[in-house]
Amino acid sequence: MFPFRDHNPSGKTPYITYGLIILNCLIFFGYWGDIENYLLISDIYGNWGLIPARLSQGQGYLTLISSAFLHGSFWHLAGNMLFLHIYGDNLEDEMGHWGFLGFYFLCAFAAAFVQTMSAPYSQVPVVGASGAVAGVMGGYLLLYPKAKVDVLFIFVIFFRIFSLPAWIILCFWFALQFLNGVVVPSGSGGVAYWAHIGGFVAGLALCMPIFNRLGGTRFWSQTQGSPPHPDAQYRLQTSSIPKIRRNKK
Numbered sequence: 001m002f003p004f005r006d007h008n009p010s011g012k013t014p015y016i017t018y019g020l021i022i023l024n025c026l027i028f029f030g031y032w033g034d035i036e037n038y039l040l041i042s043d044i045y046g047n048w049g050l051i052p053a054r055l056s057q058g059q060g061y062l063t064l065i066s067s068a069f070l071h072g073s074f075w076h077l078a079g080n081m082l083f084l085h086i087y088g089d090n091l092e093d094e095m096g097h098w099g100f101l102g103f104y105f106l107c108a109f110a111a112a113f114v115q116t117m118s119a120p121y122s123q124v125p126v127v128g129a130s131g132a133v134a135g136v137m138g139g140y141l142l143l144y145p146k147a148k149v150d151v152l153f154i155f156v157i158f159f160r161i162f163s164l165p166a167w168i169i170l171c172f173w174f175a176l177q178f179l180n181g182v183v184v185p186s187g188s189g190g191v192a193y194w195a196h197i198g199g200f201v202a203g204l205a206l207c208m209p210i211f212n213r214l215g216g217t218r219f220w221s222q223t224q225g226s227p228p229h230p231d232a233q234y235r236l237q238t239s240s241i242p243k244i245r246r247n248k249k
Helices: 015-034 038-048 052-056 063-069 074-095 097-118 130-143 166-183 193-206 208-213 217-223
Strands: 002-006 148-155 158-165
Touching: 002 074, 015 038, 015 063, 015 074, 015 097, 038 063, 052 063, 052 097, 063 097, 074 097, 074 130, 097 130, 097 193, 130 166, 130 193, 130 208, 148 166, 158 166, 166 193, 193 208
Parallel strands: none
Antiparallel strands: 002 148, 148 158
């Protein structure tokens, strides 16, 4: 079960969102063919990934940015870029192109800082855009909590599309990150949960000035938490499992 689009159209072309997606893909596919080359990949992640122990010693500050453009697998990249595509365009529309780019990088910094604080002596490289993307999700939750998001549910050979309010999906996602962050020792398990948590909270905090400028809770009252414009309409809105009728004898 995963979200794949929202009903919240942006008024402008989200050049920064598209540019970030393209850049992430170009960098990943630049070394994807050598992903099984352990020595090469270890060298790339060791030099450009975020290593908390190194950052704790006051070194490797450039990796605060470079690590956010590296990914460990195709599906790691695909998941992050899908979420950035769903939620990024609306924040870019509200913040402006350069404002959104600054916001994205600040969320990446916050994610890296929280992950480092959770495991300051870890030598395991942290890679991925998920901390920055989590910040985008946090900002989206604050501004458009009731925007409709289509979720694809797959069960064996059947599938169904549900339209759910963004707050349900995003709060559920954050709760999973927090629970896993508490249960799973930081630096183990292969997922930087505290980077997700740090980025998400940073996104909420950084969007507070915009939320207040729009009117705060009055903005929610005016829009009912939905986007302040008509929902996007898609040809394929919902699908259901076909019913098989029993033959009567």
